[in-house]
Amino acid sequence: MKTNASLTKDELEKSLLKSLVFFDLFSYPLSLWEWWQNLELKTALKEVAEAADHLLESGQVERREGWYFLPGRQEIVFERRRRYNFTNQKIKRAEKATRLFRLIPSVKLVAVSNLIGHHNLRSGSDIDLFIISSPGRLWLTRFFCAGFMKVLGWRPRRGNKQDKICLSFYAATTGLAMDSLRLDGGDAYFEHWLMGLYPVYDKDRYLDYLRFKNPWLKGLFPNSYLLKESFSADYFSHNLLDRLFFQVANLAEPLVKKIQYKILPLALSSQVGKGTGVILSDHLLRFYLDDRRSEFQELYQYQLAALGLL
Secondary structure (H helix, E strand, O other): OOOHHHOOHHHHHHHHHHHHHHHHOOOOOEOHHHHHHOOOOOOOHHHHHHHHHHHHHOOOOEEEOOEEEOOOOOHHHHHHHHHHHHHHHHHHHHHHHHHHHOOOOOEEEEEEOOOOOOOOOOOOOOEEEEEEEOOOOHHHHHHHHHHHHHHHOOOOEOOEOOOOEEEEEEEEHHHOOOHHHOOOOOOHHHHHHHHOOEEEEOOOOHHHHHHHOOOHHHHHOOOOOOOOOOOOHHHOOOOHHHHHHHHHHHHHHHHHHHHHHHHOOHHHHOOOOOOOOEEEOOOEEEEOOOOOHHHHHHHHHHHHHHOOOO
């Protein structure tokens, strides 16, 4: 990681443009603070402000209402405002679902995911949630969470996804080191996905712990205030209800795992071991048939090449 003292003006401006190109893929302009927070180089906000002014003067970026974007893309300022309202509605929906999830002692974190940019969800999309569970209780956690949504009719179906609750990614506290999930050759989408998680339930700071368990994030987002320098797992509490649930669940976990394996659609089970889209283990559950990360990475690289930023 280069420090501010060793940076050249060209390196800083190139890094700023690369960040803007990535967020442009998702029609998301950046404030100066957001631009700095997502920068891959360690530097001061003042230096970013000066470099941004130079990029404006040279016509390489534009600014409107305090948001920066690539030339000719001013329409994404309106799109950002529009999606902010949609996202607020979807977060309220996620909070309603979470009132049920938090009754399950093994649920430690519920976060809205796929937020590439703060409050940036489309109106017609479903609501992707990421859930952290107690160790050894991953399958039981999914059994209850998915079951609640099934009973309420809140699970997405073909042709009916708007504001439905999509439960496609679970991790036990023993499966929070996620470097192995990154695609070879670059995975900007997953890296920003992890930084963009928006908690709707996080009693014991498990989101901080998740990011702490992935120290490689610090090299990618060295200016981010979201990343903690240290963290103690002793912080986590285990009350009487947790302990009672754990005792009963010792018998239930292998049973519900067997049931879920049996009813898993062939389209999902056939993809196990063929990448990181579908993962079935006691530490991670991931159900992404349409994992578009490679597509996003290729498009990102193409745009960088077109602008001479590689």
